[in-house]
Amino acid sequence: MGETAVLAEFVESVVYDDVPSEAIEHAKTAIRDYVGVAIFGSHHEVGEQMTSYVDAYGGDGDATVIHRSPKSAPAAALANGAFGHAIDYDDTFESIVIHPTSPVFAAALAAADEADATTEDLLLGYVVGCEAAFRVGHSTYPEHYQNGWHSTGTAGSFGATAAAASVLGLDAEEIARAFGIVASGSSALKKNFGTMTKPLHAGHAAQIGVRATLLAREGFTSDPEVFEGENGYNHVMTIDGAYDPSEITDGLYEEWAVQDIGYKPYPSGVITHAAMDAMRDLVTEHDLEPDDVEEVVVTLEQAADEMLIHAQPDDALQAKFSIEFCLAAVLREGDAGIHEFTDEYVTQEATREVIDKVTRDFREEIFGDQYAGYGAILQVTTTDGETLDTEVRYAPGSPNNPVSEDRLRAKFFECAETQLDTDEAEALEAAILDLESTDIDELRGYLA
Numbered sequence: 001m002g003e004t005a006v007l008a009e010f011v012e013s014v015v016y017d018d019v020p021s022e023a024i025e026h027a028k029t030a031i032r033d034y035v036g037v038a039i040f041g042s043h044h045e046v047g048e049q050m051t052s053y054v055d056a057y058g059g060d061g062d063a064t065v066i067h068r069s070p071k072s073a074p075a076a077a078l079a080n081g082a083f084g085h086a087i088d089y090d091d092t093f094e095s096i097v098i099h100p101t102s103p104v105f106a107a108a109l110a111a112a113d114e115a116d117a118t119t120e121d122l123l124l125g126y127v128v129g130c131e132a133a134f135r136v137g138h139s140t141y142p143e144h145y146q147n148g149w150h151s152t153g154t155a156g157s158f159g160a161t162a163a164a165a166s167v168l169g170l171d172a173e174e175i176a177r178a179f180g181i182v183a184s185g186s187s188a189l190k191k192n193f194g195t196m197t198k199p200l201h202a203g204h205a206a207q208i209g210v211r212a213t214l215l216a217r218e219g220f221t222s223d224p225e226v227f228e229g230e231n232g233y234n235h236v237m238t239i240d241g242a243y244d245p246s247e248i249t250d251g252l253y254e255e256w257a258v259q260d261i262g263y264k265p266y267p268s269g270v271i272t273h274a275a276m277d278a279m280r281d282l283v284t285e286h287d288l289e290p291d292d293v294e295e296v297v298v299t300l301e302q303a304a305d306e307m308l309i310h311a312q313p314d315d316a317l318q319a320k321f322s323i324e325f326c327l328a329a330v331l332r333e334g335d336a337g338i339h340e341f342t343d344e345y346v347t348q349e350a351t352r353e354v355i356d357k358v359t360r361d362f363r364e365e366i367f368g369d370q371y372a373g374y375g376a377i378l379q380v381t382t383t384d385g386e387t388l389d390t391e392v393r394y395a396p397g398s399p400n401n402p403v404s405e406d407r408l409r410a411k412f413f414e415c416a417e418t419q420l421d422t423d424e425a426e427a428l429e430a431a432i433l434d435l436e437s438t439d440i441d442e443l444r445g446y447l448a
Helices: 003-013 021-041 045-057 073-085 101-115 119-140 151-168 172-183 197-217 270-286 302-306 323-333 343-347 349-355 405-416 422-433 440-447
Strands: 293-301 358-363 376-382 387-392
Touching: 003 119, 003 151, 003 172, 021 073, 021 101, 021 119, 021 405, 021 422, 045 073, 045 197, 073 101, 073 151, 073 197, 101 119, 101 151, 101 197, 119 151, 119 440, 151 172, 151 197, 172 197, 270 293, 270 323, 270 376, 270 387, 293 302, 293 323, 302 358, 323 349, 323 358, 343 349, 405 422, 422 440
Parallel strands: 293 358
Antiparallel strands: 293 376, 376 387
């Protein structure tokens, strides 16, 4: 049996009781994290423009659009996927550069509305979709990503398809055809990092995943072995024969991708987070202020250079990919959240002055052959000549460097309370953390 069939068979066959309780708990934590950032994203500039688009062209329907009017299932998936990734605050797999929950949960939710599914169906679809995105992504990683593709939008579209197919109850033959359909729509370029099109990648993946699933359910045809062969998806989307089909087929039911998910403590590219936590620690430990600092030198993996493309950002979107801004914000405030990542804050003269104190340095494998290379070394020289050195080997929020539950909850409320009062936000959190026992209409009510 080829890898397309193996993955399709898994999506069809896995049931809720197959998923260990620990993975279910991870899934609910991830969904809470997503919902918080999506609520904020729904009224961010990206969310406003996306809402205008789906209001005009999204068609009639009953699918939930978070804190907006309901639309057709594909349009809802598009909007909710983009809302989740609007400010780059959504979760990330630790072992591969993919933001899974924005495309996958957005597709699962739209499918649940289409099928009038239960919250158990929704949870299972989300877990299955994460598994597909993780496995398709790993089968071409890192060459696919290094060749300029944004895996959230490419591999993420297969995760969205698997999630929707699971919720809608497609059989393995239909799922294989859905994979074939989505393969021809899967696309996202890193060239668009720092623009509104980056969050569009997550929405696009969710939308085409739902579309592919609905078409396959209607009998639409495609190549049912889309991963296999010289012209198969993963051979085409990578280089130098790097595609490894065993990453798709081996170990199903043994380990679960949702347990590889890490949660962002800052609304910026994950490659910035270890350095930001290092700066946060130094500011707290030494009570540093910008006037106390002469220079900051940050050392990152060489691969980070192609992501951190805005040394002098002009706006909040560019600032997410500026290690200089990210460290400047933490030095100024002791932390950095949604209130710092605004156009106004980025362009303040005081921010610019601190940005100019930051120097970037890149090296190969600064901590050895550490997968994904999210670590950082920080050296701060104070105005009185003291040198402060520290390092963080893993991005905070990742499974190897988890952040506290208190910090995750604070993030959820920071975002959710931009649109909800505290009682509403607490009720929503409680519903998500007990999602398998929550009525889906109750969940819709909280998200509407």
